[in-house]
Amino acid sequence: MALFVQKFGGTSVGSLERIEAVADLVVKTTQQGHQVVVVLSAMSGETNRLIEMATQLDARPNSRELDVLMTTGEQVSVALLAMAIIKRGHSAISLLADQVGIRTTNHFGKARIEHIQTARLQQELEHNRIAIITGFQGRDYEGNITTLGRGGTDTTAVELAAVLKADECQIFTDVDGVYTTDPRIESKAKRLSHITCAEMLALASLGAKVLHLRSVEAAGRYKVPLRVLSSFSPDTGTLITYEEELIGHSRIAGIAASRNEVEIKVLGCEQSFSCLGEIKALCAEQQIEIDMIAQTHQHSGKIDYAFTVQSNDHLQVIEILQSNLRYIRAHSVESNANVAKVSAVGVGIKSNCEVSNQFFSALTQEGIKTLLVSSSEIKVSVLVEEKYLELAVRTLHATFFSESTE
Amino acid sequence: MALFVQKFGGTSVGSLERIEAVADLVVKTTQQGHQVVVVLSAMSGETNRLIEMATQLDARPNSRELDVLMTTGEQVSVALLAMAIIKRGHSAISLLADQVGIRTTNHFGKARIEHIQTARLQQELEHNRIAIITGFQGRDYEGNITTLGRGGTDTTAVELAAVLKADECQIFTDVDGVYTTDPRIESKAKRLSHITCAEMLALASLGAKVLHLRSVEAAGRYKVPLRVLSSFSPDTGTLITYEEELIGHSRIAGIAASRNEVEIKVLGCEQSFSCLGEIKALCAEQQIEIDMIAQTHQHSGKIDYAFTVQSNDHLQVIEILQSNLRYIRAHSVESNANVAKVSAVGVGIKSNCEVSNQFFSALTQEGIKTLLVSSSEIKVSVLVEEKYLELAVRTLHATFFSESTE
Structure with a gap:
């Protein structure tokens, strides 16, 4: 029982x-x-x-x-x-x-x-x-x-x-489980019989909508064996596990994509001043998270910063930065909402260089330019123009989940 | 305040x-x-x-x-x-x-x-x-x-x-208060500015639908000043009072009518046996109240009983009595659902013979036959054929609430 x-x-x-x-x-x-x-x-x-x-x-x-x-x-x-x-x-x-x-x-x-x-x-x-x-x-x-x-x-x-x-x-x-990617974008997406909690957390925070982030966090906190399955045609679904052995052999669990991103650029910042630190502080005050930060040095000696925020923070961030341009010693602020974040998630991804190489070369081969990049122990994410979202997802899915690599 | x-x-x-x-x-x-x-x-x-x-x-x-x-x-x-x-x-x-x-x-x-x-x-x-x-x-x-x-x-x-x-x-x-009778039956019905709790209880139990019986009982128990008024056009409405002085001078507060009655007849009962007592006991077991009881002696020496029950108890009462005919030593059971109870309610009604006389002579003058009668300290009720309900209400209303008797 x-x-x-x-x-x-x-x-x-x-x-x-x-x-x-x-x-x-x-x-x-x-x-x-x-x-x-x-x-x-x-x-x-x-x-x-x-x-x-x-x-x-x-x-x-x-x-x-x-x-x-x-x-x-x-x-x-x-x-x-x-x-x-x-x-x-x-x-x-x-x-x-x-x-x-x-x-x-x-x-x-x-x-x-x-x-x-x-x-x-x-x-x-x-x-x-x-x-x-x-x-x-x-x-x-x-x-x-x-x-x-x-x-x-x-x-x-x-x-x-x-x-x-x-x-x-x-x-x-x-839906009847967690898939290697959104089946509405890639019909070849396969259901996972198992996924680690860390992977599920990453997928949930990077755009997968099967489980809400907070419930996965709670499951992880208490190591609750969590199974996602369909009430319409219940079978074994996908089990979220806490098995440490999975951590050993690196793999890709899935490809996530999200349109819920905006790229923000803060241009012409003074090199002598901690502009990025002030931007982070201003955003943190309003509980706005910034992600995928990159900086570029201009010939003039000034610095340009680029980063992403969630779409629903878009207008507020622009307002905060515009009204503090002088304070953060920057020249101007730009934003671009026509972007999407595409990510590969899997345990041990960072310690396996080959995965990273495959990831970027696959996108390059299809002519998909990456605007920003970020990575962690279990994911690699790129920001691309929104029009490339489906192509990027399908390309990466084919790379990591082709019949031969099964 | x-x-x-x-x-x-x-x-x-x-x-x-x-x-x-x-x-x-x-x-x-x-x-x-x-x-x-x-x-x-x-x-x-x-x-x-x-x-x-x-x-x-x-x-x-x-x-x-x-x-x-x-x-x-x-x-x-x-x-x-x-x-x-x-x-x-x-x-x-x-x-x-x-x-x-x-x-x-x-x-x-x-x-x-x-x-x-x-x-x-x-x-x-x-x-x-x-x-x-x-x-x-x-x-x-x-x-x-x-x-x-x-x-x-x-x-x-x-x-x-x-x-x-x-x-x-x-x-x-x-509705904007308690009326002398149902205004849908008698358009000349007048709103009462005051009514005693005892009268309101009687009206509620005799068919008036403004307030539910249990809430009036609760009000009476705690002597809560209770006012009925309209949420659509709020004014002073009707106040339910506990003033003893009202008890002194007898009056008619209102005329109530109910179709929610059935007349039951138990025919040919043996005189030597307490048939009525057994009927009451059988009904009480099923929490069925019987009311307006009358008995008639036949020439043969047998007794016929008549009484009323609420309409929703009709079938159950018939079933109980039919299946116990031999036990209660009766010959047969009949019922008539085409009846209505019409009542006049008012404090001191019983101690004032004139009210009672007016009540019955008014009905007689209109040719309305009373099937059963019951009365208490504050009401007189008659059971009439259902078709006479409106006529009986209007006749009694005219008798007790004509302009001149105001």
Whole structure:
């Protein structure tokens, strides 16, 4: 007998028919002799319906009350799934965040889980009940309702799996696992049966949308065995592992791509002054991360800096830098949003020069100019013109995942 | 400065426009220097939407989970109203049953409030916040979500007003007060500025739909000053009073009518046997109330009994009596659903013979035959053929509320 935490996202519970299918799936797991704790999102569409009502009343609705509103979505899901499972003759009970005892910080809309009580859940499991928990939500120390922000239901599932020491946390979604790259860009993309947590973290932060970064971080923190699989055609999916032996032999796990980047150039900086340090400090004040930094020396002795920021920080960064041009002793600021970041991710990538050589020569052969470059222990990233995104992904995929290199 | 508990029903918060109107109304009350605790129902239509989903999954959905589902309705209302009030620059906070501390029995779907904590509410009032509470719901001693059944939001409001010692509990609804009779039957019906709690109880139990019986009972228990008024055109409405002086001078407060009655006849009972006692016992076992009992002696020495039950008990009563005919030593059972109960309600009605005489002679003059009769300290009721309902109401209204008798 194993204990599984099974998480189903909005699409997986998006209609009464889908809820019936999830009920069948959960019941099947218990019939195989396992214990199940289910974590649910709101039915797809519901979150938007609620937000729309709120923003009609106030374009920027009060964040505490927005959380009170939003959490009704998961409450509806858990009650309906409990009914569907009970109708099938099995014992099930829905539990809200406060009933489980999921305590979070008090940052409405983006709270973090601080503590989960296990007494009530253990009790339900001992009574052979399928416990169905509202994902995405918690209560702060004053009992206010909070939500965890994007990817919050995954985070709830992972943290529950951690405190319950579950054998596996199964994230049921609308894709059947983690692929070598986005199958919509490269139809030859293959599903990975395993991926290390470090690789998954890198892929998630570099544009892969299967799992939300925070839930992978949480999984890594507690070494929760995490499996991504499809609720529409469940099979083995992809397992996120913590096996150290994988670190030994370097490989490429996948190719990620993101349009969510903007290249910023700060031109004509004085060499004698720490211009880059000031830029970093100004951005850090506004919690804006800068990445892929490069510097070029002009003949005049001045320095040009280039770096990237996330698209949603674009306008704010330009505003900050423009209004501080004199302070940072720079001549001008430029930006280019028509760029994309393409990355290869894999354990041991940095210690293997051949991978890096293959990466750059493949792009060069296709005439794809790299604007900026960055790398870490497990990834190599390049910034390219946005129009080259698909070509770069397909070229790199062919390089590292051709039939012969399998 | 007074403290008001203001309750708004489903129609009053049935759209975003209506929620904006309620926000204006509540804010206006605070601008007059008063403290306000608001109690809300689900937006009209929402309850049906939720029930429909549940019954599609299971024709008889699990009662605990149904309560989890239903309570999302009020949660949406309170969050939206809080946003609308905050948008208007006033301080407001939504509180769910568990945040207030509304403890109930564990009878899902028809729980009763056992205890309400006041600490959190008092704290919000001290901070000059408008507290917006989910009506209709509570938590049992195990923390399970419960609902109070029909009229539950009124009950929440009344009980909150009682524990907070509010100056008035204002029930905002879609009618502007309590009328001398149903204005849809008699357009000359007049609104009462005052009504005693005993009269209101009688009217509610005899078919008037303005207030639910349980909320009036709760008001009476705690002597909560209760006012019924319209959220669409709020004015003074009708105040439910506990003033003893009203008891002194007898009057008719109103004429109530109900189609929700069935006449049951048990024929040919043996005189030597306590047939009626057995009928009462059999019905009481199933929590079925019988009313308006009459007995007739046949020439043969046998006895016929007639009485009424509520329409929704009709089939069950027939089944019980048919299957126990031999046991209760009766010959046969008949029923007639084409009947209606018409009542006059008023303090001191029994001690004033003239009222009773007027009542019956008015009906006789119009050729309306009374099938059964019952009376108490504050009401006289007759059962008539259903087709006479409107005529009986209009006749009695003219008798007791003609211009001259005003």
